[in-house]
Amino acid sequence: MSARAGARGPVDAARAEGSHGTADAVDARTAAAAADGRGTAGAPRLLTVVGVPAPVDAGGRSPSGDAGYWPAMNPGLVDALDGPVLVENDANLAALAECAHLALSGTDADHLAALLMGERFGAGLVVDGRLLRGADGGAGEMRFLDAVLGDRRGADGVAALARRWALEALEAGETSAALSALPPAELGAKDVFLAARDGDALARAVLERIGDRLARIAMILSSLIAVDTVVVAGAIAEAIDPVLEHAREALPRIGTPPLPQLRASSLGRDVVVRGALELALTRLREDPLALLATDPVQDPQPPTEGNRTS
Template identity: 40%
Template sequence: MLEFAWDAGVFTASDAMSATSLTRSTTIDAIDTLVEARVLRELPNARDAGEYRAGRPARRFELPADLGLVAGLDAGDSHLSLTVADLAGRAILHRRVEIDPAHSIPQRQEAVLHLLESAVAETDVPRDALLALCVGVAAPVNRDGHSPPHPEGFWERTNAGLVDLLADRARVVEVKNDAQLAATAEGTTGGAVDCRDYVALLAGERLGAGVVIDGHLLHGMHGGVGEMFAFDYVRGVDSAFGLGTIIEQRARAMIAAGEAAPDGALAALRPGEIDARHVLALAADGDPDASSIARVAGESLARIVGVLGSMFDPERVIVCGAIADGVEPVLEAARAALGPHLHLPAPSLVRSRLGADIVTQGAVLRALDSARHVALPRLAEERLRGAAARV
């Protein structure tokens, strides 16, 4: 009944009976039980709502959108981005803060707790109203929410024991790889709706891939499907750095070596302005130096897509994250260079339309799924047990 009510909006017992194939008496018993548990809300009947025409007015019910909240958190290396949403998926609060990548594990934990506590306090609802919380991190994550050790400690610092730290902050707490959450967002509301085979490629500072094949999001024993360390060994890529890093490094090198035209737009950039966004904007405007940087990045991306295409045979590769807004000059260069890097038909290469907060969006979607299938049934059972104990 909860599964039906989640998507039904306002419904009657007859609506529920038709959708669930339950008998009328079983349907009414289930509805009354959930109303008693304060998980379903009974609304004014059809006569009181002004919809009555003839016969006995039907009772009407709904799953209240304000029954609880969910939260999605992108715990990036240099930022925290949090969205709190109601059960209809409507964002009611969004906060983003910058953090120091050099923060220790305790400092990162403190920053996460402060952001979450202050945001939930702003919603003016009880703390136990948070039904599900999902956190995205730039690390492989196993099914228990923990990351394996990294040779330089990066994964442990990024995923700073978050599943344990936040265990009492919601009824369901999950930690997931950020690229896998980006793939969830693309498949639900983005460029991969109705696509069964695609890769969501986070390509800003570092590379990460969420891989969906035959409609299934691939995970692996340690959550490592889509980890990009292997590109350290791919000629012409040579690292897991993302397109943003490649573009910025190449721009700085050209300016330092005097390779940029002295009277050109690239050479005129001040040191603080040399970032991927500015360089890509110049490339889109046709600046020769910036265009050459976009071609270099595109050739690197073509090799990346060639490897992903050979390994997973996707229909589509979607470049995601903040870099996506201006990445079209890089994609054009990558499409032109892709042919020699694949024997299979090349996947289409497109940019995401979901913006810089794609990981947060994916985390909210995952939290909604957890609220629907885990937290709400638990809540109903707890309230019914409490009512029985009082009797």
């Protein structure tokens, strides 16, 4: 059995020619990933799992919304790919991976929020050991932050916030030996994190602001749905420790006990893929005969030593 999260790399919606162009790009990348989803022995593919940055309902479909971005990211993938297909929100898959990982270490993971927070915040929510989905799969969408935080871009993730707040500070006349010399169009989150590590005051202030925002988001989730653990997942987790330090310091000022525990994921940038594998294995355990009764999808090219995928 082989499962893979499709369209793993970013698709630039701004450069695609409208939602149809973006949908075509997603279709192409997902089909390519699925075609490469063979087992080590060239076994037929029983199930394909696709993770998308959009709400997904129980039938694998995404609603219209977010200026057409959601249906562009999931343009009917459940019907477009061969064989049995599961389409799931990427943050939900991250939450499944984090729960499985924590359970292996004997840590309770029945009340957990997994945050994907690179360019935008998204959350996979687990309450009482079950994944929350909501109407149209919208649980975990963070659009409410625009209103709660008084910021029309309240759902911006860490990378977007680091760029935006650093540029705003520079435009306001603050100085930074590390960042002032960079062309504004080239200043990135990595530059801000590196400058903060080297003691740059402006960059450190930006990370403190991000930590404060993360603490507020964690407190909202803890108060609203009683999660006791908030995990920052995905590629950003590798660099998030300075932000988490500020967030942990801010929590007692923002809320009252019980306060959520803040963690950085150790699963790396492939956390969504790991979640896809967890979902596939769970489905196989729940109803193996249903999958085995379907006609497995044969890969068009048999595996060789040169193209075999583990």
